[in-house]
Structure formats: C-alpha cells, structure tokens
Amino acid sequence: MGTAIQKNVRQFSASYLIKKVSECFDSIPDHRPNKCVFPFPNFLKSAFAMMHQKFDSLLGFDEEGLDEICCHNLEKLYHVKDGRVPSDTRMREVVDPVNPLGLKTPFKELFSVVQRNGALQAYAFQCGKLKDLYLLPIDGTGLFYSGTCRCDDCCIKKSEKSVSDLES
Template sequence: MKIQTRKNLNIQALNRQLRAHFAKIKDPGKVKSLPLVDIIMSGLAVFQLKIPSLLLLDDMRSEPLAHKNLKRLFDIKQVPSDTQLRDVLDRVPTDEFRNSFNLVFHSLQKDKALEQFKFFDGHKDQYLVSCDATGIFGSTNIKCDYCLAKLQKSKMMTEKKLHYHHQLLAASMVHPKQKTVIPLCPEPIIQQDGQAKNDCEINAAKRLYYHLRAAHPKLPMILLQDGLYSTGANVLELKKHNLSFIIVAKQDRCKNLFFGFDKRKEGLKDTVEFTNTSIIGDKTKKTRTRTYSYVNALPMTGKGDVAVNFIKFKEAIEWIIDSGRKKGTNKKKKSNMLGSLILKLAKIILKK
C-alpha cells in the first residue's frame, strides 16, 4: 500500500504549521539581527533538503535561486550563517522541539495516514515503534557541557584518550509492509544536569517512555527493542507506562528465561510449537524450515516477580550444491532468533 499525498500533508502545509509553532519558542537573544524562527527553519531546511553541510547553506545566501526556494518552501526571510545557526540552536532547549514532532504526528493521525501502520497482534490493532540508539557526534578535541566522555584507544593503539560524544535514542513508527517510517520525538543521551556519571541508553529509555505516553496517552504501541533491554527492570518500566513490547532475548543475558522455557517444554506444560516449511531461492532452490515455540507467563528472574510471554524461533536452510567440486553436497545453515513478548501470543502474530 502506497502512502497517498494529501493536500494538508504536503511539505509546504506541514512547514507552515511548524513555522507557526517555532515562532512561539522564546528567543535566547544571541542574534538580535535575525528572528529565531528563521534560524530554526534554516536548520529544518538542512535536514529536509539533505544539505550536506552547514557551510553549503551559508553559500546559498548569495545564490538568488536557492534563496528564493528557501523562502518559498520554508518562508525563511533571512538565511543565517553557519556560525549563527550553530551558536543559536545550541542554546535552544531540546524540550522546545517536542511539540513539533507531536504536531506533525497529529496531522497524520487526523488525516488517517496512520491507518496503514496498524498492526493486528491477534487481538487488536496496535502500532509498532522501533527504538534504538545512535551516535551523532564524536571528537577527542571538541566538547561541550552536555558531552558524554569515555576512554578510547587512539588509532595507533598506543594510548587511551578521552572521547567526547553525543548519542540519541531514536523512536520511529514502522510497519513490515511500509518503506516509510514516522519519526517520533527522540531522546537525547547527554550529560544530565547535576549528574557526575554519564547518561546511558537505558536511562534515556525511561525518559522516552514517559514522553511517549505524555504525548500519546491512548495510542496502543508495541515497542521493538534489542537485547540490551531484556531486563526485568525495563519490562516493569514498560508496564508502568502501559507499553507492550517485543524484545530480543539472548541466552547469556536471560538464563532464567531459557532455563524456565526448557523446563516447561520438558514437562509438556502449556508450550506450543509449530513448523513452517517453504522453498526459497532463484537459481539454487533451498528448503527453509522455521520452528516457532512459545509459552505464556514465563518468569524472567529467579524471584518470579516479572513474567513475560516468550517465543523461541529457529530457522534451518538446506540446499544441494549444483556446481563446482562440491557438486551434490548437502549444505545446511542454522540460525536462531529469540524474543520475549508481553502480548498474548497467537499464531497470527508469529506468521506476520
């Protein structure tokens, strides 16, 4: 299904909404000659137009055609220099931009553009939100008050130097059948005021959950997370904010889960297993066998205070080599993917 263009969801209409919102942000008073809203919209233009550097935006100030397009698309009356853009935006608190993400999201919601992102989990429609951290800046020389710091080996591997960096915990609405994603407001992973220790992805996730629920109190969401999040504390935090989840679980990190699963399977207690076989490959035909095993209400810890629904997924691919010295040889490749779910598991979600 393709995303259809709607009149009030085109880029100019959305930019008008964003500009009206940015105009309400309090000016830090760094540059008196330029309106803050022009500086913020210039920053937005860098991302929307994929301008490779701020210096190139600076050059566009003296190009009549480029300047005209910036005014037409973003209503920018005065384009800032790259130095002005950095200095001013660095001083605008991150929280001032949260509502701009919500503004675009609610416009999509109002125009029913979110309908194609609905994911039926076997019981009701929900929305998949993928979460992961990414690095956005790193240097051994340049730093600011919000930089995280860690010791890192130099390129010559002779000494360790302090490496200053910024990270970001991103959250985006996704769907298996959609190439487009909808970014939600990310959570900065930066040095927090009054804290001696570095901020981290898990702490940023707690703030993300709070802000997600504050912005979308009734939106049914399933958060997709990697193995870093497969802890009882994180599951409790997700439940606290009424967020469903699918989290990758690795055996070395979740020993109680795997031990409990094996015990339940040995005792034939409420474990369900089924297999799906299909033929794949264009030139060389391969047999792919996928085995799904799952159980509900499995304790995550030895205390038994946190229970999750657990699925174990195995995949085996077999084929016969049809050329070369090893012609006729049977090959087999195995891989495992393991996850824990809060959902009431049903075959329909596994097939999806």
C-alpha cells in the first residue's frame, strides 16, 4: 500500500466511498412528473447496491430486498431511506430514462478522491502525445445489458460471430 493511501485510509474505506456515491445520487434531479412513494434517490441507490453486491438480476435483488437484514443494510450502508426497495419493474421504469451524464458525477467524485490522495500515480501513462493519463484495466461489460434502452453513451453488445464478421 502506498504512503498516500496509508495516510488517508478513511477516504478509501467502503463506507466512505459508498457515502460519497450516495450524496451524488441525492443531487440528481427527479425526472418523474408525479413524485410517488419512493424518493427518487432510492432508485439510484438501490440500483447501485444491486450492482455493488453483484446480484445477477433485478428480480433477484427485488426478492432479496424483502429480507429484514437486506433492508437494514440498504438503509445503513447504502443510505436508502426506510430500506425499501422498489420492484424490479418500477426500478426499470424510473432508472432507464435517467440521463447518463448525471450518473458521471459519482465517478468524478470518487476519481477526484483517489487522484487527490496520490493513489493513481502508479498508473500514470505517458506515451508520445498521450500525457497525464491513467491506464487502468477494468472490464464491466458483462454486468448489465438492456435490449430496449439505448442512448449515445451506451456500448453496443455484439455476439462473437458479429465481431468476427467485422474482422474479415
């Protein structure tokens, strides 16, 4: 562990980083015309909790959300008000239309915390005209895929066959 990380271990704890993401979700405006039972940030925080805990489906997360321990963890760790999880259908209806640009805020916040503390220095990449960049091997392509929701920021998932067709 680098010296910068050792000095600021509190800022790299899971609870601190999750709290930062949660605060960013609180600032994203609610796009729904009629506010309903669930506060808008609960949808984003629940979706984040589902991804963070690596549930394989919204339905599986929805079923687990009925458990008393899961509700307690959602409230205490992920800051979901009342620990209540919206149904998988309602989650899709509310989260799908969210502008992806607003969801970059949590990433930027976490990135700045890590950058300020010098934890990225080991990943500095400088080659030719590429200066002051970071090289991080991250693969999250298989975590979520929607066949119906598309935007300019979405990646397109292609089968192995269609990729080989492009190469030939």
